[in-house]
Amino acid sequence: MPEFHLEFEKPVIELKKKIEELKNFSEHNSIDVSEQIDALTVRLNEMIKEIYTSLTPWQRVQLARHPERPYTLDYIEHLFTNFIELSGDRRFRDDKAIVGGFAKFRGKPVMVIGTQKGRDMKSNVYRNFGWPSPEGYRKAMRLMQLAEKAEVPIITFIDTPGAFPGISSEERHIAEAIAVNLRDMFSLRVPVIAIVIGEGGSGGAIGIGVGNRILIMENAYYSVITPEGCAAILWKDRKHAPQAADALQLTAEKLLELGIADEIIPEPFGGAQRDYAKAAELLGDVLARHLCELRKLSGSKLREQRYAKFRAMGRFAETAPESGAGAAEEEAKQ
Known part of the structure; x- marks a missing residue:
């Protein structure tokens, strides 16, 4: 089964691909880009933390x-x-x-x-x-x-x-x-x-x-x-x-x-x-x-x-009728 990614995970996937591309470039061309890779890795970890610690209810449903x-x-x-x-x-x-x-x-x-x-x-x-x-x-x-x-x-x-x-x-x-x-x-x-x-x-x-x-x-x-x-x-x-x-x-x-x-x-x-x-x-x-x-x-x-x-399940709140129109309606019902 191919790896599946959710819409909100795409920035993470794209950054991972960039890091892999840099690693391959470094290996094939014998050029040291370790600083750039380290910087992108730090950014990747920050991005992952930012995304998964602030998921919306809809994103939770997707997960x-x-x-x-x-x-x-x-x-x-x-x-x-x-x-x-x-x-x-x-x-x-x-x-x-x-x-x-x-x-x-x-x-x-x-x-x-x-x-x-x-x-x-x-x-x-x-x-x-x-x-x-x-x-x-x-x-x-x-x-x-x-x-x-x-x-x-x-x-x-x-x-x-x-x-x-x-x-x-x-x-x-x-x-x-x-x-x-x-x-x-x-x-x-x-x-x-x-x-x-x-x-x-x-x-x-x-x-x-x-x-x-x-x-x-x-x-x-x-x-x-x-x-x-x-x-x-x-x-x-x-x-x-x-x-x-x-x-x-x-x-x-x-x-x-x-x-x-x-x-x-x-x-x-x-x-x-x-x-x-x-x-x-x-x-x-x-x-x-x-x-x-x-x-x-x-x-x-x-x-x-x-x-x-x-x-015991359920949470309810009761409020008194407001003065004015609400109170008048309540009196009329009584």
């Missing part, structure tokens, strides 16, 4: 969608051992957009479930571009109930633009499948940790996202709708997606501030796609700490904590 970013199976490969994939919802078919099975995390058994995208056209078609169908959510719930019987924690990885919105999905009751998952995940008596590793879009994300802990990667996003979908509704034009991303408050920092996310998992500088092993290590350390805390709680405490967490 979350980076095609070279690690997906669920990549984290399973780096973090878990003895993974046994389980397939099928026992009703219709197996949905390849959701993968799951028993595994061991640092020597202890867990159930790991996650949405999975592809990296090229063939694998994306196989994975339905990461859009789960009803049977995917039913498979996920079957595996969660199996984990409850085995008394092992559940770890879910979220990376989807949303549930599949096609006619076939509606025919097999996608809304009902997600709703059942929401209801039944609240009743689970084992620890549940949901981790947003890329895109966390709409009901497609929340369908496996009811956890005692919600963790989010530094450059991931979690939202009721994609910025493009929001822009199409509010402005009738998807080109306003950057403006919608600002308004949706979907970045990790905002989600932590609003009490939706419990912790932000740091990424290698420039994004998780730059170093899979380091990204997995950072995620694994945070995951291990939260698992250790949750394993100490009883089944009833886990259920109560999960319910209380979601009931």
